[in-house]
Amino acid sequence: MDTPPGPTPEARAGLSSPTRAPRRPLLRPPGFAGRLHDPRTATAVGRWLGAAFAVCFLTGLVSHFLQEPPAWAAGYLPTRPVWGYRLTQGLHVGVGIAAIVLLFVKLWAVYPRLFVWPPVRSARHALERLSVAVLVTAALFEVLTGLLNIAEWYPWPFPFVPTHYAVAWVVAGSVLLHLALKAPEIRAHWSRGSVGTRALPDEERDGPDRRALLLGMGAAVGAVTVTTVGQSFAPLAPLDLLAPRHPGHGPQGLPVNRTAAAAGVTAVTVRDWRLEVSGPRPYRLTRAELAAWPQHRVRLPLACVEGWSAHAEWTGVRIRELVERAGAPPGSALRVVSLEAAGAYRVMEMGREYVEDPLTLLALRLNGEVLSADHGYPARIIAPNRPGVLQTKWVARLEVR
The missing domain is CATH 1.20.950 (Fumarate Reductase Cytochrome B subunit)
Structure with missing residues (x-):
């Protein structure tokens, strides 16, 4: 039987062995040539x-x-x-x-x-x-x-x-x-x-x-x-060639993210629509009755979380006037409920700053035309400096809080 080799002359003389190169991984990623990886x-x-x-x-x-x-x-x-x-x-x-x-x-x-x-x-x-x-x-x-x-x-x-x-x-x-x-x-x-x-x-x-x-x-x-x-x-x-939205393209000159069909809002849904306003003095209004209220016109951007935005002209009733008629005290907040069947933003909370702002409307018209179904007919919220997902469409109820 062969005997194992003895110590090398270098080891017997007290000299250290050369340092071994570190073991490399078995799977090496592909490399890139050039000196700019620095x-x-x-x-x-x-x-x-x-x-x-x-x-x-x-x-x-x-x-x-x-x-x-x-x-x-x-x-x-x-x-x-x-x-x-x-x-x-x-x-x-x-x-x-x-x-x-x-x-x-x-x-x-x-x-x-x-x-x-x-x-x-x-x-x-x-x-x-x-x-x-x-x-x-x-x-x-x-x-x-x-x-x-x-x-x-x-x-x-x-x-x-x-x-x-x-x-x-x-x-x-x-x-x-x-x-x-x-x-x-x-x-x-x-x-x-x-x-x-x-x-x-x-x-x-x-x-x-x-x-x-x-x-x-x-x-x-x-x-x-x-x-x-x-x-x-x-x-x-x-x-704007690569973005998914193009300002000015869409119903009534404004893009749409969520359509009426996607929200489950149909002609049958809005046939007997009434706006319900809760509060100390609750009441209900038809769309014709809302249109008889003083109408205000504002120019505000609709800005969505996806990054697109566009200015438009909105016409409707001031939210604060609707809240005041319900007998709400100053500084009241509001909960807005949509007609849509389901969705993360079907119910929206609105703080007092938005409720009291004269630019915050329950809009009935967009760019001079009656709201289309995809833009929230019969009525929708429009408010300044607010994400588009909170500009609730197809409004059914306003709850004074």
Whole structure:
């Protein structure tokens, strides 16, 4: 039987053996050639991606609290400026679409570092890797589900709004953790004259390539922005080629998200329609009786959570006058109930600021014409600085609260 080999001469002399190369993973991801997969490029792209995420997070908070305000804030939501929600939600969706381009360029720049081996080298490195995993997963989830929401396609079992809102906080937290962990490296590569950049002369030779990459990224962001933002920014409406909604296209010159057929509202449903107003002195009105009330005309935008918006002229009765006739005390809130058979926004709460605003109407006409069925006939709510899902259509009952 062969005897095992004895110690090598180097070992007998007290010399250490050569260090073995770390074992590589059996399944290696495909690589990309080029020198732009570096911290300098990642930092340059990250500046713009971070700014985009900040805008999306802040405007998303505005959207969420206008749609689903906490009980203590429901009566204090601002009704001015009347175009406020149109601006913030237009920014939210427009910048969110641009962030998709930025995110994929960022992932391209850091791609090799996502699969370093060994995957964990220390406690700090483990925390950094965990923050990156959470950040990448949550960020991809946010931008891609947001994009599908714009198209009103929901191929998942969970409710979009609360999930999107919750994951936004995960993204915000993981971004802050990632910045804290990577602060020294970010600081070293933040500007051209930084020490970190001068210490890496090989990267300087990639300066023209990096500028070309950033210019290409900027061109892609500009292209998707110009061809989608027209759904909320009227001057660019003729270039609105990729957005799912086009201002001015639809019944009575206004887009429609939820049709009467989808809501289960038919001619039979509205045949004997009466508006019911509850309160200390409840009453009911036919549409003809409502039309006999003083009619007020306002020009307000209809702004939807999907990012599209358009101005229109609305004619109808002031909500505060209907509430006053029911004997409601000043500062009363309102619950609005729709004729639609089912839906997340079939019942809508309206705080006192909206109830008392002279621009808040129970609208009977749109752009000088009687409301079409898809726009809420017999009557609908229109109020300033309010999400479109809360501009309730097919109103059946107003409950003074």
